[in-house]
Amino acid sequence: MFRIVYDVTTPMSSPPEPLVELNAPVLSVRDLRVQFRTDRGTLKAADGVSFDLGKNEVIGIVGESGSGKTVTALSVLALLPTTAKATGEVLYGERNLLGLKEPEIRAIRGKDIAMVFQDALAALNPLHRVGNQISEAITVHNPKAPRKEVKARVLELLGLVGIPNPKERANEYPHEYSGGMRQRAMIAMAIANDPQILIADEPTTALDVTTQAQVLEVLQRVRERTGSAMIIITHDLGVVAGVADRILVMYAGRIVESGTVDDVFHRPSHPYTLGLLASLPRLDREGGRRLPRIAGQPPSLVDVPSGCSFHPRCPFAKLPEPCSADDPQLLPTVTANHLSACHFSDEVARAEPGDRAWDVEVVESGGGSVTPAP
Ligand code: SF4
Numbered sequence: 001m002f003r004i005v006y007d008v009t010t011p012m013s014s015p016p017e018p019l020v021e022l023n024a025p026v027l028s029v030r031d032l033r034v035q036f037r038t039d040r041g042t043l044k045a046a047d048g049v050s051f052d053l054g055k056n057e058v059i060g061i062v063g064e065s066g067s068g069k070t071v072t073a074l075s076v077l078a079l080l081p082t083t084a085k086a087t088g089e090v091l092y093g094e095r096n097l098l099g100l101k102e103p104e105i106r107a108i109r110g111k112d113i114a115m116v117f118q119d120a121l122a123a124l125n126p127l128h129r130v131g132n133q134i135s136e137a138i139t140v141h142n143p144k145a146p147r148k149e150v151k152a153r154v155l156e157l158l159g160l161v162g163i164p165n166p167k168e169r170a171n172e173y174p175h176e177y178s179g180g181m182r183q184r185a186m187i188a189m190a191i192a193n194d195p196q197i198l199i200a201d202e203p204t205t206a207l208d209v210t211t212q213a214q215v216l217e218v219l220q221r222v223r224e225r226t227g228s229a230m231i232i233i234t235h236d237l238g239v240v241a242g243v244a245d246r247i248l249v250m251y252a253g254r255i256v257e258s259g260t261v262d263d264v265f266h267r268p269s270h271p272y273t274l275g276l277l278a279s280l281p282r283l284d285r286e287g288g289r290r291l292p293r294i295a296g297q298p299p300s301l302v303d304v305p306s307g308c309s310f311h312p313r314c315p316f317a318k319l320p321e322p323c324s325a326d327d328p329q330l331l332p333t334v335t336a337n338h339l340s341a342c343h344f345s346d347e348v349a350r351a352e353p354g355d356r357a358w359d360v361e362v363v364e365s366g367g368g369s370v371t372p373a374p
Helices: 069-076 102-108 130-139 147-160 179-190 209-226 237-241 261-266 271-278 345-349 357-364
Strands: 004-006 018-021 025-038 041-054 058-062 084-092 113-116 197-201 229-234 246-251 254-260 292-294 370-372
Touching: 025 069, 041 069, 041 084, 041 229, 041 254, 058 069, 058 237, 069 084, 069 197, 069 229, 113 179, 130 147, 130 179, 147 179, 147 209, 179 197, 179 209, 197 209, 209 229, 229 237, 237 261, 237 271, 246 261, 246 271, 254 261, 254 271, 271 292
Parallel strands: 058 229, 058 246, 113 197, 197 229
Antiparallel strands: 004 018, 025 041, 025 084, 246 254, 292 370
């Protein structure tokens, strides 16, 4: 799997640069900043996001609404609204996707990098048969492809994503599909041209748990069959647990923790990640208790709190210093590839696995920053 060794002596002011790359990334995002001008000031939707995506690697980007995860994904495909100002680099091969003209990015979009959108019903055209929409995704990049081959490919794709009776289903309209089938059709469309990178934005939102599991299994199958690297965006850590290799946790437009799935689930090193984990339903948790939640709301991205942006909600915050005074940088914690932006990341990460004291403290802290739902 893709690994980077970071230089831990990198100055605090900049994100750590990889020293040794054992597997060249297919995508490198460097210091991505996306801003919107609003009546109330500049809204920083992404604020210095940097990460690499390795070949055949699956990254899960996790965070609450407004954390910057979708904006980060949209930047990769230059799908941001025209009012957005994006700086930094999104390197795909030699090219910085942020600097490409519309015809150049259009040649990449859907061919080399494809996206599965959040709302399949809105993304599919209700007036066209599903099979025709998938054909179009193929022919737009292969205008000379023989019709017979395109038709065969459509049926193959529908079969690959687990649509039963592809021949009949290809002739149906989106409203004749269930929610899960529509999402599968979107995945079929996205992988129609064997993209190197597949971005799935909340692919399981609004689906029941059984269908969620089926869609995740389809993504897993696609990865095995096509070798695509993937970015899966979700607010639910549970969704990426079984699919991703690495997880990036985002808060207020920044990555606050990144590491392998094992790192993040077994040695979470940022209190926000602890809060997200504590709010997951668990079979070994005492019944009859409401699920914990992280109290408060994510901050306005026009007016992000000083120092650590999580400090108003963090039960571990030491105030005023360092938490509301110094902005913690994303730096290695226990291992070189496990990064956290918390002044006390080592303390959090070194809590004994299985010792639920940290969970309990997060959930039941006297400060009430992360508390059980009333
Ligand atoms: Fe909490 Fe302070 Fe760490 Fe921020 S830096 S997450 S406020 S302990």
